[in-house]
Amino acid sequence: MNTVALVKAAEAGRRGKDVRSDLWVRVAPRQAGGIDLNLESRVALYYGEALRQQIVGVLTRLGVAHATVEVDDAGALPFTVEARVECAVRRALDDTTPGAPIPSPGPAGPERPRSPRARLRRSRLYLPGNEPKFMANAGLHAADGIILDLEDSVAPAEKDSARLLVRYALGGLDFKSAERMVRINQLPLGLSDLNLVVPMAPDLILLPKCESADQVRQVDEHILSIQKTLGLSGEVWIMPILESPLGIQRAHEIGSSSPRIVALTIGLEDYTAELGVTRTVGGAESLWARQALVNAARAAGLQPIDSVYSDVADAEGLRRSALEARSFGFEGKGCIHPAQIRIINEAFAPTAKEIDWALRVVAAFEDARKRGLGVVSLGTKMIDAPVVHRAERTVRAAAALGLLPAPSDRAAADEGRRDP
């Protein structure tokens, strides 16, 4: 194994009275004598030895044989320890080529079932990529997706540390049934994000401020090349975020630029800023953009996903906004707080009335098919093929959410209906 020599002192992570679940570490060059580790930890009594072993293990893996290391730990979980120590070492090597001297992209994450193209993407919870304390339990709140964010929620000086934290969160945490998403930075910085993130097999990459098909292709090709180098298989889906007039204008072209795009989403803060208008509660200023995005997404066979609702305290406003989004054709919405998840999940789930209607349409369609009829009708209404498709989609969504009535109840309901 190659050894590396630290060229300067560097630190990573945060310390202080109010810091929780993080670890501050400072590494400094040492000529000889191995690792001199000075460890303080809130959980020293219980995990002091485990921490010590893990820290030395990370240094060894990175090829650091001699260093003075100072650690102040506020109960960091192992994935955070890994990320912070590696970040300090990288910073202590050379600041002109971040990450270069270290064997990169490093070990891949564990094999895991991949996320299917067609799945519910009603709610996706944004987590700041450099804040470990929200990550460990993020999967417990029943969001359809978790977004580990490297872009807006991360200060420019912490992009490197967030990247590592997200990397080891993907590798070490169980996000339960949530789709594991990462929002990378705008290109070209976002491509460096991919180097560290893709080896951990995220399910989906969000590409912010996307304005051209070429940007999608760059991301797509970079993901594929990392996967090829590491011998990884499995699709990494892409969700471009359109948040500028140009992006909205090119929505269909962008949406059609890669078979790995599964959805298009819209970012309204940047969009309205660029339009030069204020974002209002009613949202009339973005009406066209949202409808254009829904139309382009559908035209490209993709899921249209709405922006976030930024007032965490206003549950009723969120519900209204989500129901409106659904009525426009959106299939999901972003969340900036776990409290928003249930409201959004409920808003985008089919209602009992819709399920009932869809079941009757599907039943009528099957009945007509069995009887060899060319025309499907329900009561006095004729039903076209697209209506049947919509009904089938509703039934599939209801089934996925466990909202279908039990078959016996359904039969009983049918009986009741036939008997006027």
Added chain:
Amino acid sequence: MTRARKVDLITNGAGRPVPVEVNGKRTRPFAGVEVARPEGRHASPPIRSCADYPDDGNKLLPDLETALERCGLRDGMTISTHHHFRNGDLVAVPLFDAAARMGVKNLMWFPSAAFPCHEPLIKHLDSGVLHHIEGSLNGPLGDYCSAGKMSGLGVLRSHGGRFQAIQDGEVHIDIAVIAAPAADSFGNANALTGPAAFGSLGFALADSLWADRVIIVTDNLVPFPCVPWQIQGNHVDHVVQMDRIGDPALIISGTTQITRSPDRLLIAEMVARFIRDAGIMKNGFSFQAGAGGTALAFAVYLKELMKEAGVKARFIRGGSTKYLVEMLEQGLTDYILDGQTFDLEGVRSMRDNPRHVATSPLTSYNYHGKGNFASQVDAVVLGATEVDVSFNANVVSHSDGRVLHGIGGWQNCLFSKCTILAVPSFRDRLPVIRDRVTTLTGPGELIDVVVTERGIAINPKRQDLLDAIKGSSLPIRPIDEIDAEVRKLCGGAPAPAKLSDEPVAVIKWVDGTVLDTAWRVA
């Protein structure tokens, strides 16, 4: 300075080594949850005569020192106070300052609970004015005790256990000092009005009945009669006026804010749904939830579920807060049976609403009585610092063995028909589910459900609950499975804390037997 002690230990019925003697008295080791039976008769205070008290009913004395002198304060006595002011208590510290000026030594302080504001008493422990404290120890006093600096052993009792100890004569109170937000000069007192109003004086009831001498201290003297007389002047020897007895801003419990932590909210919501889905939430049911962010959030979630289902409770057991008061006023419960109020809305409601009833540890908690209503409560939601896979729980110490807080009503509440611990699965990397709890405070056979953000574990002894919850969409999981998941997340099991073999405090069970020992921490 630490004081090394040689004590004989015996292993009790829970497998825990406990001292055979505590502060000079033989103790009975815990034998089992409902095993020990008391013998004999209640303790009895001395008989007094009206001939020795003023006919005009005026028992006012100029100051605490005079009152203590008239009560015959001398070395080695036991002085009691109540904790209704919580961290805003302005009486206990001047009380022992007065005792120090009078030159007495080796007093025992017997509060119903101590708070960080009592840190100044450490100087009296150091100087020997105070010998030791029997009562909940937390904050600086907890650290002092845990460091082995106290001359006697700390004795931690539940609220019910404190009543039992007084009633049974295990603890003899020489002088009870009862701070009252409203009192007349005869000694009738309540806590419903005045600048330091906090609701009920329930925790001082036993003190007023059994102490040799009783002093009422008030900052709000009203003409006779002070009604309702939560404390009756007929038990009172002297009344003293002070400028201030409690800081209203601090009387309000610091834990009356609903949690904003998404994980705690998730736990609270799961508890509420569990109570609904297990069929406990039905017309005429009862529940208890105290202060603390998670318990408050639970009450708010349960309220919504009750409204949705059109269910009304017969009574809610407080610690009350504005959230419970809202439920009472919106007709979601017939009564609040209240041990203490945690905010001013609770005080207002108790004062003005006859359906908001002040209770005492006698009615709600005392185990040496002819029943108490804790065992009638359908569901209770409690916290804990640790729980083991057999559902034994710790509420008094941190995992390093440091005495952290008192038992409060926690042990007494375990007798509820469904005892639920609402706990995060880990705190600062430290798993809450352990192989063995550091200090046993509650036997697992009384703990029915552990709700964490990673799932709900039901005690296998409660097959009825396991059956009742079938068909619910809640994540019901074996406790071992949650344990394994958390260990994986935290990077293995924590190393067990190394405890010394030197006792610093004992933990009493509700029947006065010794359940466990707190050991000196380096």
